Amino acid sequence: MELTQLKYFTAVAEELHFGKAAKRLHISQPPLSIQIRKLEEELGVPLFQRTSRVVALTDAGRIFLEEARMILNRADLALERMRSLAEGQTGFLSIGFNEPAINTFLPSAVFRFKKRYPEVELRLEEIETSMQFDALRNHQIQLGFLRPSTEKELEEFSRRLIFSEHYLLALPEKHPLRRYETVPPSALNGVELLIFARRVNPGIFDKIVQIMNHAKIRPRIRQDAGNKLTTLALVRAGVGAALVPESCRNNAPSGVIFRTLALNLPSVDIYALWQKDRENECVANFLKLAGC
Numbered sequence: 001m002e003l004t005q006l007k008y009f010t011a012v013a014e015e016l017h018f019g020k021a022a023k024r025l026h027i028s029q030p031p032l033s034i035q036i037r038k039l040e041e042e043l044g045v046p047l048f049q050r051t052s053r054v055v056a057l058t059d060a061g062r063i064f065l066e067e068a069r070m071i072l073n074r075a076d077l078a079l080e081r082m083r084s085l086a087e088g089q090t091g092f093l094s095i096g097f098n099e100p101a102i103n104t105f106l107p108s109a110v111f112r113f114k115k116r117y118p119e120v121e122l123r124l125e126e127i128e129t130s131m132q133f134d135a136l137r138n139h140q141i142q143l144g145f146l147r148p149s150t151e152k153e154l155e156e157f158s159r160r161l162i163f164s165e166h167y168l169l170a171l172p173e174k175h176p177l178r179r180y181e182t183v184p185p186s187a188l189n190g191v192e193l194l195i196f197a198r199r200v201n202p203g204i205f206d207k208i209v210q211i212m213n214h215a216k217i218r219p220r221i222r223q224d225a226g227n228k229l230t231t232l233a234l235v236r237a238g239v240g241a242a243l244v245p246e247s248c249r250n251n252a253p254s255g256v257i258f259r260t261l262a263l264n265l266p267s268v269d270i271y272a273l274w275q276k277d278r279e280n281e282c283v284a285n286f287l288k289l290a291g292c
Contacts (some may be wrong), residue, residue: 095145165245170258
């Protein structure tokens with residue numbers, strides 16, 4: 001028994017006329033009659049009473065019509081669900097992200113995605129950059145937003161640059177360096193300087209320290225915080241100055257001011273990464289709404 005036979009039977013049962021049913025199905029009448037006959041043979045019961053003038057459903061035909069309609073409806077629903085899945089309208093999407101992503105573009109992208117694709121189950125997990133690579137390899141996440149240390153880290157993945165910003169110097173409002181609009185590198189000598197914990201991104205941390213050493217800058221580097229909110233709270237408390245992404249100005253507490261630093265530090269580049277062989281429409285749709 002095939003779905004085509006059920007469609008043919010339903011058309012005849014609703015029209016009660018083979019000619020009209022054939023026209024509705026855009027086929028000629030003989031193939032329609034043959035398929036109905038084969039269906040009756042397979043079921044072992046007549047579905048129609050046929051005379052030269054009248055076509056009527058038998059009792060078996062009326063019962064089978066209800067079943068056929070349910071089967072066709074289920075088939076249509078399954079087809080629609082598969083189409084929606086293929087188009088990214090439904091399904092599941094797991095995303096890993098780092099702190100700079102959630103502090104910048106990610107919240108608005110998530111809002112737009114949930115509004116546009118409400119049937120997609122979305123799971124978000126904050127994961128440090130160094131751990132996101134393994135999460136992608138192990139299929140724990142399908143899409144990662146992270147800050148790589150080197151281009152080599154990206155080679156095995158499909159990727160796209162999403163967002164880029166620069167470092168600023170965050171200062172307590174009474175800090176001596178407040179007098180500068182752009183702080184000269186030499187002014188950092190001997191200054192308590194908060195930098196993100198090395199474990200967060202060892203490659204970038206080491207690059208920043210290397211640049212300072214090359215420029216013969218000797219601040220007293222501290223790694224007291226693992227996230228930006230804690231860093232800014234420590235700055236406000238007068239613990240020291242801090243290197244933070246410029247987006248930190250958006251949610252800085254009172255008592256914290258910002259200055260540019262005349263030092264060529266690496267930019268804060270956020271990439272979207274996904275497995276090369278596992279891109280799906282949900283990933284593609286999210287990237288579009290993230291502005292990529």
